[in-house]
Amino acid sequence: MSILIKNGYLLDPATKTEGVSDLLIEDGFIKEISPNINTEAEQVIDAKGHYVMPGFIDLHVHLREPGFEYKETIATGSRAAARGGYTTICPMPNTRPVIDSKQMVEVLVKKAEEDAVVHVLPIGAVTKDQVGAEISDIKGMVTAGAAAISEDGKSVMNTALYQRAMIEAKKAGIPVFAHCEDKDLVGKGVLNESKKSQELGMPGISNAVEDVIAARDILLAKNTGVKLHLCHCSTRDSVTFIDMAKKSGLPVTGEVCPHHFAMADEEITGDDANYKMNPPLRSREDIQALKDGLKSNIMDVIATDHAPHSAEEKAKSIQEAPFGIVGLETAFALTMTELVEQGYLTPMQMVEKMSLNPAKVLGIDKGILAVGKAADIVIADPKEKYRIDVNEFASKGKNTPFHGKEVVGRIKVTIVDGNIVFKDK
The missing domain is CATH 2.30.40.10 (Urease, subunit C, domain 1)
Structure with missing residues (x-):
């Protein structure tokens, strides 16, 4: 054609x-x-x-298939991606069963070939069944088409095990996508630890929950030499840590989601679970740091963390509902509105962070408008x-505060x- x-x-x-x-x-x-x-x-x-731009590349989506097709499928998620301008998406492995083996990656790749209207590059789990006890078959998953490994939805709390997984990822030539969350610090937190969480009478999630693991993972990347990509950064210290890592010459990159630069926790209107995501909406000071980090190119990528849930699940109280909002169909508009129109990014920088830089993180020949x-x-x-x-x-997901x-x-x-x-x- x-x-x-x-x-x-x-x-x-x-x-x-x-x-x-x-x-x-x-x-x-x-x-x-x-x-x-x-x-x-x-x-x-x-x-x-x-x-006219190179198609956007989303390093961080949840397509929910297999296991949670009532929330989203590869077919519906890929169509949402196309509607949002995305031509390549990377689904996270926290499905049921978990994408933690060569066979499961092959299943996902085959299903995507049949149902998806955009390119789908699976992310494999760091540990088997994402329970943090045993490293997955990283080499086998990469052979089958996995583009990276991640324990997204949680952090690998066993530092020694995580370091061994990073060494395997380095050997396989793929990056590690880090979800930075200290599970012991987070406790039962559901919203940013702030006046808003106190006002609503809900347990808070401090910045330290993210920052402690972000610092740890950067140090592990320094030890192993693996390419480390920090997912959904939400705090000002995450920006500082990535800046320090880059100045030290470490292969560390970071992503920011539109919801984290477009909305502060103080804008939460009440007990509405459409405002519940992980990491949570943060303070104005954190938002400013994220915007400045994007503007100064400390932060490399804009990704969505597209996380669809059913209306019934999100109708529950914030304390009971699952974390996550959808983002594939709103990311471009929020980026234009909050960053380009406000002078934080030029249109060219916006394309860099939504297309070229994600391709570089993955090491794929995309994100370019050129003959051939x-x-x-x-x-x-x-x-x-x-x-x-x-x-x-x-x-399928309509869960968004926007x-x-x-x-x-x-x-x-x-x-x-x-x-x-x-x-x-």
Whole structure:
């Protein structure tokens, strides 16, 4: 299939391309990029006034399959990804059964080939069944297609075991994605430890819950030489630690989720579990540190931690409901609204953090608009204003505190391997 994108504003940090140009796609690849392409194509898209960018890559999603298909499936989650401008997503292993073996990775890869409309790169578990007692078959999982390992949803509290897993990951040439949470410190905490948690009479989660493990994991990365990626960073000290690690020459990167830079804990309106996520919404001071960290390129990646749950589960009290909110279909708009429009990121930096840098973390040949590269492309209107409406979501999950929020920036077209997988009505 051939697609000609006309008059789009190309943003590609890999080639430092920024400006109006045409782009031709043939047989799944980018055939030509030039100011004026005059050729026949099966489909022509007028992208005047729209950004044309390499497809977004989400390092951190939960597709819930296998085991929790009532929350999300690979089919619904991948369609939500396409609607959000994502062309590659990395599902975390905390399914049932856990993605902790070569066989389970193969099952997930096969299911994704059958059902997904975007690229799916599985993340394997660090330990068998994620119980922290025995290292998974890391080499086997990588052979089957795992792009990284993570114990997401919890931390590996056995430091010696975790270090051995890091050594195996280093040998296998993959990064370790760290969920930083000291399970002994967190206790029964459900919200950020603050005036808001006291006001609501709920146990708090201190910054130290994240910071203690973030510091530990960076030190382990220093010992082992493994590529370490800190997931869903939410505290100002996480930013400081990553800055120190980078200045020391360590292969450490960090991600920030839109909810952590777009909303403070003081905005929680009451006992509404749509505000419950892990790590929790933090203070204004933490938010400012995250924004500054993104602006200064200390923080490398914007990821969603897309975590769908059923309406029944999220209708419970904050103390009883599961952690997590959906994010695939709101990430671009929240990033445009809170970071680009507010002057924290340039449009080029935004693309860097949502596409190029995630590709670099994974070590994959994506996140680039260049002749000969796979045509994974997103087209977006950076000026369209609207209110987020969960009823429009492709995801099964509607659990978000951003329903009704006025935002700017809407995804118009998502192309994967030269095929249109989403087109805005």
